[in-house]
Amino acid sequence: MSASLFIKRASLLLLLPLFYLSSVVLAQESLPFVEEAPPTKKIERSLENIKAGEKIYQKRCLPCHGVKGSSDGPAAVYLDPRPRDFTRGIFKIKTTLLDAPPTDEDHFRIVTRGIPGTAMPSWKTLLSEDERWQVIFYEQQTFFPEDRKDPSKRPAPIVIGAEPPMTPESIKKGDDLFHGKAGCFVCHGNGGKGDGPIATTMRDIWGNPQLPRNFTKSWQFKGGRDPKDIYTRMTTGIFASGMPSFATQLTDAERWDIAHFVRSIQKELKPVQSDIKPKKISGTISLDPNDPLWNSVDYADIPMSGQVTVPPRLQTPQIDLMTVKAVYNSKEVAFLLVWDDRRANTTHAEPPPPPVPGTEGYTTYPVLYPSENRPTGYRDAVAVQMAVKIPDSPELPHFVAGSQDKPVNLWYWKADLNEDPSVKTPVEMLISKGHKKPPVPTKIQNVMGKGVFKDGQWKAVLKRPLVSEDPTSITNIEPGKAIPIAFHAWDGNNGEVGTQMSISSWYFMVIEKEVPKEAYAYTLGMIILVIGLEFFVIKKVRSKKV
Amino acid sequence: MNESPKKEFPIFWGCALAVLVVYLVFKFAAPVISMWIVGRTRPLPLPRTLMFIYTALALLGVGLFVTTSERKMDAFMAPVITFIGGGQGGIIAIIRMAVLVAFPLLIGWVTFSKAAPAVQYLTSIRVQHPTLPGKFEKLENPFRNPDDARLKKFAEEKGLGNMELAKVKEVFAEQVLAEGRGLFQINCRPCHGSRANSNGPMAWGFRLRPADFTDPGTIPTVVEPYVFWRINEGAFGLPAESTPWDSAMPSWRGEIPEENMWKIILADYDIAGVTPRMPEKHHE
Numbered sequence: 001m002s003a004s005l006f007i008k009r010a011s012l013l014l015l016l017p018l019f020y021l022s023s024v025v026l027a028q029e030s031l032p033f034v035e036e037a038p039p040t041k042k043i044e045r046s047l048e049n050i051k052a053g054e055k056i057y058q059k060r061c062l063p064c065h066g067v068k069g070s071s072d073g074p075a076a077v078y079l080d081p082r083p084r085d086f087t088r089g090i091f092k093i094k095t096t097l098l099d100a101p102p103t104d105e106d107h108f109r110i111v112t113r114g115i116p117g118t119a120m121p122s123w124k125t126l127l128s129e130d131e132r133w134q135v136i137f138y139e140q141q142t143f144f145p146e147d148r149k150d151p152s153k154r155p156a157p158i159v160i161g162a163e164p165p166m167t168p169e170s171i172k173k174g175d176d177l178f179h180g181k182a183g184c185f186v187c188h189g190n191g192g193k194g195d196g197p198i199a200t201t202m203r204d205i206w207g208n209p210q211l212p213r214n215f216t217k218s219w220q221f222k223g224g225r226d227p228k229d230i231y232t233r234m235t236t237g238i239f240a241s242g243m244p245s246f247a248t249q250l251t252d253a254e255r256w257d258i259a260h261f262v263r264s265i266q267k268e269l270k271p272v273q274s275d276i277k278p279k280k281i282s283g284t285i286s287l288d289p290n291d292p293l294w295n296s297v298d299y300a301d302i303p304m305s306g307q308v309t310v311p312p313r314l315q316t317p318q319i320d321l322m323t324v325k326a327v328y329n330s331k332e333v334a335f336l337l338v339w340d341d342r343r344a345n346t347t348h349a350e351p352p353p354p355p356v357p358g359t360e361g362y363t364t365y366p367v368l369y370p371s372e373n374r375p376t377g378y379r380d381a382v383a384v385q386m387a388v389k390i391p392d393s394p395e396l397p398h399f400v401a402g403s404q405d406k407p408v409n410l411w412y413w414k415a416d417l418n419e420d421p422s423v424k425t426p427v428e429m430l431i432s433k434g435h436k437k438p439p440v441p442t443k444i445q446n447v448m449g450k451g452v453f454k455d456g457q458w459k460a461v462l463k464r465p466l467v468s469e470d471p472t473s474i475t476n477i478e479p480g481k482a483i484p485i486a487f488h489a490w491d492g493n494n495g496e497v498g499t500q501m502s503i504s505s506w507y508f509m510v511i512e513k514e515v516p517k518e519a520y521a522y523t524l525g526m527i528i529l530v531i532g533l534e535f536f537v538i539k540k541v542r543s544k545k546v
Numbered sequence: 547m548n549e550s551p552k553k554e555f556p557i558f559w560g561c562a563l564a565v566l567v568v569y570l571v572f573k574f575a576a577p578v579i580s581m582w583i584v585g586r587t588r589p590l591p592l593p594r595t596l597m598f599i600y601t602a603l604a605l606l607g608v609g610l611f612v613t614t615s616e617r618k619m620d621a622f623m624a625p626v627i628t629f630i631g632g633g634q635g636g637i638i639a640i641i642r643m644a645v646l647v648a649f650p651l652l653i654g655w656v657t658f659s660k661a662a663p664a665v666q667y668l669t670s671i672r673v674q675h676p677t678l679p680g681k682f683e684k685l686e687n688p689f690r691n692p693d694d695a696r697l698k699k700f701a702e703e704k705g706l707g708n709m710e711l712a713k714v715k716e717v718f719a720e721q722v723l724a725e726g727r728g729l730f731q732i733n734c735r736p737c738h739g740s741r742a743n744s745n746g747p748m749a750w751g752f753r754l755r756p757a758d759f760t761d762p763g764t765i766p767t768v769v770e771p772y773v774f775w776r777i778n779e780g781a782f783g784l785p786a787e788s789t790p791w792d793s794a795m796p797s798w799r800g801e802i803p804e805e806n807m808w809k810i811i812l813a814d815y816d817i818a819g820v821t822p823r824m825p826e827k828h829h830e
Contacts, residue, residue, distance in 0.1 A: 058724070059816070063731035064740075074728030075735065117747065119731075121740040275665075305751030308736050309781065309794045311801065315736040315748060357801045364733050364801050394670040396791040398781065406791075482667050505753040506792060510665050519661035526657040530650035541631040 042104065043133045045141075045151070053138025056131055061139070064119060069143030078365045079119045080316045082208065086143035092238045093223040095157035097247065099239045101148040103157050107136045115222050158235050161252065163228055166260045174261025177254055184258065187212040187242060192265045195342040195456025200493060202242045208371045210241045214340055214456070217321070218266035225266060230259040269321075272300035276485060276509045278326035278333055285327060285334045287450040289459035294336050297325040302487055304502035309400045310435040312354045313365050314500035318342075318491035322382075322504065328511055333477050334463030337382050337413075337487070344453040345492030348379035348416040354498065366500075378492035380415040382451075382460055385486040386474055386509075388431065396484050399506045401435040401499075408432050409473045410439055410488070411447045411462050418451045418460075425449060427462050431472045435499060444470035480513035557621045561608040568604035572597050584762065672754075673787040674763070678772050685771040687808045689722045726813030729806050734814070737794065742818040754792040759818035766820040770811055773822070777807045 043049055057065075064079065066072030069086035076083050084091065093110060094102035111132045114122035123132060140149060148154065164170065178184040178192070187202065189195035192215035204210040218225050223233055234255045237245030246255060279297050286293065302324055306317040318341065325336040355362050368374060387397050388407045395406070402408035410430040417426035427449035432439035446468055451460035466477045477483065487504045490496040577589030584590065612622045628634065629642060688696070694711060700721075701707060701714045709717070731740065737756035739745040744758035757764045765773055775783065781793035798807065815822055 059727070060740075062724075063728045073731070075731035078732055119735060119740060119747070121745060123741075126741055126743075303751045305748040305794075306736070308748050309796050311796075313796075320750065362801075364798075365736070391668060394668045394789075395786050396789075398791045400794070480663050480665055482665055502751070504751055505794075507753075508667075512665075513663035515662045519658060522661045523654045523658040527650045527654040530653045534646055534649065538630055538632070541627050544627075 041129070042108075043130050045137050049130075049134045050137045050141050052131075053134035053136070054142075056127065056135040057138050060123070060127070061135065065139075069139060075119070077367045077369050078315065078363075080208075080368050081118055082369065083119065086139050087145065089144045089148035090240055092240060093233075094236060095160070095232060096155055096236060097158065098237050098245050100155045101144070103154065104133075104136065104140075104151060106157070107140070108132060111136060113224070117220050117222060158232070158247070160228065160232060160235075163231070164253065164256050166227060166263065170257045170260045171264045172261075173254070174257035174259070174264075177250070177258050178261055182246065182250055182254070182258060188215060189342075189456050191455040191457070192216055192262065193340050193342070193456030195340075200343050204242075205240045208369075209374075211342065212242065214342075215262050215265055216267045216340070218268065220320075225263070227256065227259040227263045230262050231255050234258060269303075270299065270301045272302060272324075272507060274508075275482070276300055276324060276326055276507055278328040278509065278511055280512075281327050281329050283329065285329060285332055285461075285463055287448055287461050287463065289336055289338075289450065289452050289461050291461075293327065294325055297327055297336070299323050299325045299338075302504045302507065304487065304489060304504050307400060307488075307499050307501050307503045308365075310499055311357055311364065312498065312500050314496060314502075315365055316368065316494070317496065317502040318494040319489040319502040322487045322489060322502075324487070326509065328466065328477075330466075332463050332465055333511070334461055335384055336459065336461050337384070338457060338459050339382065339489055340457050341380055341453075341491050341493070342456055343493050344415060344458070345378065345380045346415045346419045347377070348414070348492070349377045351375065351378065351497045375495035375497070376493065378490065378495065378497040380458060380492045381488075381490040382413050382458070383488040384411040384462060385409065385432075385488060386411075387484040388472065388474055390474070390476075390478065390481050390483055396506055398434075399486050400503065401432045401439070403434045407472075409442065411449075411464065412439075413449050413451060413460050413462055415451060415453075415458075415492070418449075426451065429464075429473055438498075442470055442472040444468060444473070446470070446473075477511065479511040482508040482510055485509040556625065557612065557618060558625045561612065561622065565601065565604045565608060569597075569601055572600050670787065670789075672789045673785075675768065675772075676785045676788045678769075678775055679783075682771045682775040682778075685774060687770045687774075687811060688805070689719075689808050689812055690770070692718060722809055723812055723816055725806075726809035726811070727817065729802070729810045730813040730817060733798070733802065734810065742814060748794075752794050754789065754794070756794070759814055760820065762820070765814055765818065765822065768823055769825050770808075770822045773811045773814060774807055777802070777810065 062073055064071070064073040064075045064083040065086060066076060066083075070088075071083045071085040073083065089101050090099055091102045091106065091110075093115065094106035096102055096106070110120070111127075112122065112124050114120050114124075127135070140151075178188075179190070184192075185196055187194070187196040187199055189199065189212075194212040194214035196212060199212050200209075202210045202212065213222075214220060221229065223229050233243065234246045234250070236247070237243050250258070281293060283293075300323070302322040304317065304320050304322055306314040308315055319339050321339065323338040325338075327334050366374075385399075386409050387402070388409055391406075397403055397406035397408045408431070410428075410432055412428045412430050413426055414428065415426075417423050417428075420426075425445065425448045427447040429442045429445050429447045430439035431442050447462055447464045449460060449462040451458055453459075464477075468475050474483070484506045485508065486506050489502040490500075491502075496502070572592065576592055580590040580592075581588070612618055629638070632639070632642060634642070692700075692715065697711055697714050697718055700718050701709060701711075704717070706714055706717065730738075730742075734742075735746055736748040737744070737746045737752070738759065739749065739756075742759040744756045744761075746756065749756050759765045776795065778797065778799045780795040780797035781790045782797045784790035784793060802810070
């Protein structure tokens, strides 16, 4: 056996237990940050390469972009944004002005990087550089309009100079421009959360809803989050969307300043490490989400996905993050939930009954086009989900709505009730016994709450007594126990209602038990004992030496 | 731990070095090696218990080695005794003092963490591949090796009457695969990703990651009916040891016709670039 083979086998043996234990891999590394495309050597636009590209296209691209390349693939109508229609030859993320066709390198960059927040993945590790070029040449040659096919007839890209340093002065200038002369706030909102006055009525030139970017969410930048990317988008504009080109309106330096400002308001994620640990406070807990008591409380970011497990599903959720703070005193536990939402939706119309699986025209996911058919008119809402019984075995209720024998509670805050002065509390305490039946109110309604909306963000406080008499809800939020907890959220503007919502996985909430006095006594005793032992040993050793 | 060389290397430091090397190998080299062996871009996670076991084994080995003879034992203990006894000056005196102070504190800390109330966690190791229920075992993908009758029917429908059956089979396979890819991108892509590498946009919020089909530990290691079972029953069909409560996998029965499920399975393997395990043949 050769040495290297032996080493490989031996290391395999040592790693065997890993294979077994590695089955639970947390989703920490799935953050879709855009990476820079590597410098590349372009291949020749030959018939041979175009032919090779066809095969790749059919396997990898056709299900979305379609046989005709016109976004006519079977999956296209379920996606938002809709896959690019190559037959128009119009692209958004590129280095040429407005509606000018992209350069080959632009096309290559998108295929390599992918586009965060869309169905377009990065093909970097799966397709070789040559293969990426082949499929690009195929797409251009087959689907582009005649006048856009010839690369020599395409306009030149913009020239991007060296980035000036990102100084506090530059950020400040960018801030002023953003809220002043450049008018960015009209769409992107005062805080840059994409909630400007005209944000939710915007349409692209094909009539589909077009939401301005929320700049605080660093992971959502489609063309990259770095100042250089932002500068480029501002210079070229994003054609077909509402984003104009600022190439003539703003100087080069001004565009860099705004790019720096936008970069500076991007939020970094702080995913919850293990548990949600409410902080102990001595006073009363106010229902005001802006109460200063929350300022000193640590927060956890909970990533949210669309609910895709049971029908009706949602794969285009608006709320992808819930920021959670929690406190408790001797009587109550309270949560402060904070999430971004471009508009407050405080009215509600009951949705029609959901389509029945197996019937004519049933689809597993909602069809999103034509976009006028998308439902609206629902309220914004948020819910804290907890197991009704603190589990006494590793088995938990299912994280989507629990089950008959393992029910869950929902502390269901509703924005329409929040605005209604006649109701006692905007939070309903519900019990859910599985997704097949809608949740029903528990016997005792004891959750209080209040939400406020400002600058594209909801903040809601929900609080409940630690102990309840009601057997249909968790009776004792007991210190020292790991209590399964999850979060749901609905954006009414996005047609989210019922099981069409954002959802999180299970986390655990732990209220720490107070340390008994004996623990300190034991510790002190032990330390004294060990010190005594040390003296004894030293003495012994020294006497032996002598 | 090699046999002691001719010129004596201090046994104590030799042993300390050996334990350190073992620790470093698992801390830094193992992640790299795991990527190399499995051919993935991310290292396999190394559980802390495993780290503990290997380090403990190394310590045990040292203990065995040292206690094989009186001479080794004395040689091993000599620097320890000198150190504890004191009398050395300079930096060593300071280190000695630090150790003498730190040791009781360490024991105190251990005592405190034992005496203070701990949170009750009830967790179990997740079984990734629970046993395939018997009723699924014998199923076969009707599209992987279509019989002549199916091919003839297909040829008729498509007006390929004169084509050789072998050629029809190719056209049939391509057609089925195309349908499967479309169905995969509609139904599975939100979580499993366009490339079937578990990077779909919906994977973001799920702590139990969707299966990465390009990983040799997922669909390549099971037979096709196993995948058929998973698509049919999803999270709700998993036994308790596979933590169904954390799984977002839908039960597609009643929503996706069975024929389409088999087409999706073909596409799963095709998109991920892997092949299913072949069922074992038994003697008649």
